[in-house]
Amino acid sequence: MRKHFSNPSPHRSLMGIQIAVIGKEDCTEEEYRAARAAGSAIAGMHAVLCCGGRGGVMEAASRGAREKGGTTVGILPDTGRGNPYLDVVIRTGMGYGRNAILVLSADAVVAIGGGYGTLSEIAIALKEGKRVFGYRTWEIDGVEGCDTPEEAVLRAAGAASRSG
Amino acid sequence: MRKHFSNPSPHRSLMGIQIAVIGKEDCTEEEYRAARAAGSAIAGMHAVLCCGGRGGVMEAASRGAREKGGTTVGILPDTGRGNPYLDVVIRTGMGYGRNAILVLSADAVVAIGGGYGTLSEIAIALKEGKRVFGYRTWEIDGVEGCDTPEEAVLRAAGAASRSG
Amino acid sequence: MRKHFSNPSPHRSLMGIQIAVIGKEDCTEEEYRAARAAGSAIAGMHAVLCCGGRGGVMEAASRGAREKGGTTVGILPDTGRGNPYLDVVIRTGMGYGRNAILVLSADAVVAIGGGYGTLSEIAIALKEGKRVFGYRTWEIDGVEGCDTPEEAVLRAAGAASRSG
Amino acid sequence: MRKHFSNPSPHRSLMGIQIAVIGKEDCTEEEYRAARAAGSAIAGMHAVLCCGGRGGVMEAASRGAREKGGTTVGILPDTGRGNPYLDVVIRTGMGYGRNAILVLSADAVVAIGGGYGTLSEIAIALKEGKRVFGYRTWEIDGVEGCDTPEEAVLRAAGAASRSG
Numbered sequence: 160m161r162k163h164f165s166n167p168s169p170h171r172s173l174m175g176i177q178i179a180v181i182g183k184e185d186c187t188e189e190e191y192r193a194a195r196a197a198g199s200a201i202a203g204m205h206a207v208l209c210c211g212g213r214g215g216v217m218e219a220a221s222r223g224a225r226e227k228g229g230t231t232v233g234i235l236p237d238t239g240r241g242n243p244y245l246d247v248v249i250r251t252g253m254g255y256g257r258n259a260i261l262v263l264s265a266d267a268v269v270a271i272g273g274g275y276g277t278l279s280e281i282a283i284a285l286k287e288g289k290r291v292f293g294y295r296t297w298e299i300d301g302v303e304g305c306d307t308p309e310e311a312v313l314r315a316a317g318a319a320s321r322s323g
Numbered sequence: 324m325r326k327h328f329s330n331p332s333p334h335r336s337l338m339g340i341q342i343a344v345i346g347k348e349d350c351t352e353e354e355y356r357a358a359r360a361a362g363s364a365i366a367g368m369h370a371v372l373c374c375g376g377r378g379g380v381m382e383a384a385s386r387g388a389r390e391k392g393g394t395t396v397g398i399l400p401d402t403g404r405g406n407p408y409l410d411v412v413i414r415t416g417m418g419y420g421r422n423a424i425l426v427l428s429a430d431a432v433v434a435i436g437g438g439y440g441t442l443s444e445i446a447i448a449l450k451e452g453k454r455v456f457g458y459r460t461w462e463i464d465g466v467e468g469c470d471t472p473e474e475a476v477l478r479a480a481g482a483a484s485r486s487g
Numbered sequence: 488m489r490k491h492f493s494n495p496s497p498h499r500s501l502m503g504i505q506i507a508v509i510g511k512e513d514c515t516e517e518e519y520r521a522a523r524a525a526g527s528a529i530a531g532m533h534a535v536l537c538c539g540g541r542g543g544v545m546e547a548a549s550r551g552a553r554e555k556g557g558t559t560v561g562i563l564p565d566t567g568r569g570n571p572y573l574d575v576v577i578r579t580g581m582g583y584g585r586n587a588i589l590v591l592s593a594d595a596v597v598a599i600g601g602g603y604g605t606l607s608e609i610a611i612a613l614k615e616g617k618r619v620f621g622y623r624t625w626e627i628d629g630v631e632g633c634d635t636p637e638e639a640v641l642r643a644a645g646a647a648s649r650s651g
Numbered sequence: 652m653r654k655h656f657s658n659p660s661p662h663r664s665l666m667g668i669q670i671a672v673i674g675k676e677d678c679t680e681e682e683y684r685a686a687r688a689a690g691s692a693i694a695g696m697h698a699v700l701c702c703g704g705r706g707g708v709m710e711a712a713s714r715g716a717r718e719k720g721g722t723t724v725g726i727l728p729d730t731g732r733g734n735p736y737l738d739v740v741i742r743t744g745m746g747y748g749r750n751a752i753l754v755l756s757a758d759a760v761v762a763i764g765g766g767y768g769t770l771s772e773i774a775i776a777l778k779e780g781k782r783v784f785g786y787r788t789w790e791i792d793g794v795e796g797c798d799t800p801e802e803a804v805l806r807a808a809g810a811a812s813r814s815g
Contacts, residue, residue, distance in 0.1 A: 175738075177739070177740065207738075207739060230722075230738070230739070232724075232739050232741075234741065238582075238755050246667075246699075246722070247669070247699060247722070247724050247739050248669065248756065249724075249726065249741055249752065249756050250752070250755040250756045251743075251752045251755070252581075252582035252583065252584075252751065252752070252755050253420065253580075253581045253582060253584050253745070253748060253751075253752070254423065254566075254580040254581060254582075255420075255422075255423035255427075255447050255580065256417065256419075256420040256423060256580075256581050256584060256745060256748065258419075258423075258447075259418065259419035259420060259422075259423075259744065259745075260741065260742070260743045260744070260745065260752075263419075263730050263742040263743070263744050264740065264741050264742045274450065275446045275447070275449045275450035275465070276446070276447075276450050278442070278443075278446035278463070279442075279443045279444075279446035279447050279450065280443075282439045282440070282442035282443035282446060283419050283422075283439070283440075283443050285439045286438065286439035286440050286443065299442070301439070339574075341575070341576065371574075371575060394558075394574070394575070396560075396575050396577075398577065402591050402746075410503075410535075410558070411505070411535060411558070411560050411575050412505065412592065413560075413562065413577055413588065413592050414588070414591040414592045415579075415588045415591070416587065416588070416591050416745075416746040416747065416748075417581070417584060417587075417588070417744075417745045417746060417748050418730075418744040418745060418746075419744065420581060420584065420744075420745050420748060423580065423581075424577065424578070424579045424580070424581070424588075427566050427578040427579070427580050428576065428577050428578045581748065582751065583748075583750075583751035583755075583775050584745065584747075584748040584751060586747075586751075586775075587746065587747035587748060587750075587751075591747075602778065603774045603775070603777045603778035603793070604774070604775075604778050606770070606771075606774035606791070607770075607771045607774035607775050607778065608771075610767045610768070610770035610771035610774060611747050611750075611767070611768075611771050613767045614747075614766065614767035614768050614771065627770070629767070
């Protein structure tokens with residue numbers, strides 16, 4: 160992150176801002192592409208990508224961010240290694256406790272697809288007053304629907320920079 | 324629980340079965356009455372009531388169970404004392420981590436009303452394959468709606484005894 | 488617990504007081520006997536026994552308490568069933584997080600033997616200002632050594648009743 | 652971390668290795684200096700510094716690593732911001748649960764000074780088979796004592812690179 164100090168971006172820098180991308184391990188190809196695009200967009204804004212650290216949507220977001228030179232953080236439910244695109248690996252060993260930690264660590268949340276685990280994260284985020292931007296995800300009252308993953312990231316970044 | 328060994332019930336005994344009642348601290352009077360009735364029904368079947376240990380729906384369920392001589396367990400997010408109707412107080416000090424612990428400890432779940440915290444619990448329960456019986460709660464795919472709190476408890480007890 | 492309301496004890500009742508017995512799953516026979524005696528003594532004072540819910544010292548304490556008609560609570564690191572002597576089973580699914588929950592839930596702690604897991608629990612208890620009474624356990628500054636498990640329970644009960 | 656790909660070090664690179672520095676918030680000046688030196692040494696080897704994210708020893712280690720251009724990760728017990736020298740902030744909201752997460756996330760541990768909280772972390776690390784290198788800390792069986800913080804980091808880095 161500080162590596163960008165000497166390389167000012169014409170875009171607003173979001174160094175230190177942490178954006179979570181949440182979604183299923185067992186995702187569709189379309190969700191994988193969307194999550195990778197989201198990760199890429201997060202890195203492009205010099206924000207830190209946080210995710211659950213495993214496969215599927217989590218891997219795709221890590222991969223997209225890593226490809227753009229961003230910093231990737233995986234918060235695992237177990238004590239394993241996570242996907243291969245993580246710079247920082249948090250091994251919680253706390254099962255569902257990890258879902259809360261991921262959401263609490265994020266300044267804003269992007270949800271892509273997702274099952275019940277993702278729903279639990281959305282619920283905790285909304286309970287905490289964090290904004291959740293969704294792309295083809297649960298249509299729960301409070302989730303702000305977006306037409307593309309890039310739109311979700313852009314709006315999440317805006318929300319995150321104002322929440323600081 | 325073992326106290327009932329010498330006092331056999333004409334009803335099927337559910338000793339050792341743990342049923343969670345979940346819902347908001349800041350609940351309506353109608354939700355309070357419903358949760359109290361649910362706690363009463365749980366105790367009447369000699370199951371153990373588990374709840375989040377605080378006020379509102381949690382207090383009402385504890386109170387209803389205690390009034391019928393049942394055993395009440397409160398799993399707190401903090402390290403406090405919880406409501407006055409608890410036999411066993413689990414002080415997690417783990418915030419949202421408690422939501423997962425409550426659901427994982429239950430053999431079946433009864434949801435009454437509820438906000439985002441309750442939704443996070445419903446989601447974890449469904450993810451874990453536990454059945455959730457709802458009374459005026461989130462209409463999420465997977466939640467089995469009931470017309471009365473008593474119906475919710477009865478069906479939860481049935482599900483719990485088969486899940487063992 | 489309330490079952491004792493109509494059956495007053497000549498001894499001071501400690502209804503509602505929760506005493507934890509901590510120690511290793513892989514314990515010696517002598518530690519097993521000691522933990523069983525501790526559980527028995529806790530039940531004899533109408534306090535609630537809390538433990539880690541698994542085998543070894545945890546099972547022995549649960550068994551001793553159950554044999555005396557006491558209430559037993561097992562707080563598991565996993566989501567299993569625990570030992571056969573538990574009235575209430577808390578399935579945390581949180582690994583080491585359980586160690587903290589057990590200690591935070593106790594009004595006083597009795598440590599019997601023990602390895603590094605037990606040491607982590609002793610440390611958290613002392614950090615929280617809870618008194619720890621040890622029988623053949625870690626000789627850490629702050630642990631109050633006892634000559635018998637019964638002495639440890641008696642002193643723990645005294646500390647717990649004053650901490651309320 | 653990947654920023655070093657184009658800037659090969661004559662020293663063995665430990666990119667991706669995570670070393671935890673643990674110790675008290677309320678530390679002595681000597682402990683602060685030692686922790687800062689430890690953080691600096693960790694960054695010098697291109698390992699990632701993990702710490703509890705707050706003040707005292709945690710701040711000093713973060714500061715030392717940041718001053719050398721390293722990556723710093725703070726794993727907080729609460730949901731706050733942590734000290735000003737953190738690149739990645741993990742907000743667990745899980746109290747003592749954080750102690751376990753910090754240790755589980757580390758490939759090796761350096762302990763500097765420390766109270767009961769530090770002792771709980773040392774105990775969990777040893778239970779997990781992770782090596783703990785101590786500088787003026789608890790003399791528990793299993794802790795490997797070192798004469799300087801630099802020696803502790805060097806030996807931790809060696810242990811971490813072999814544990815991978």
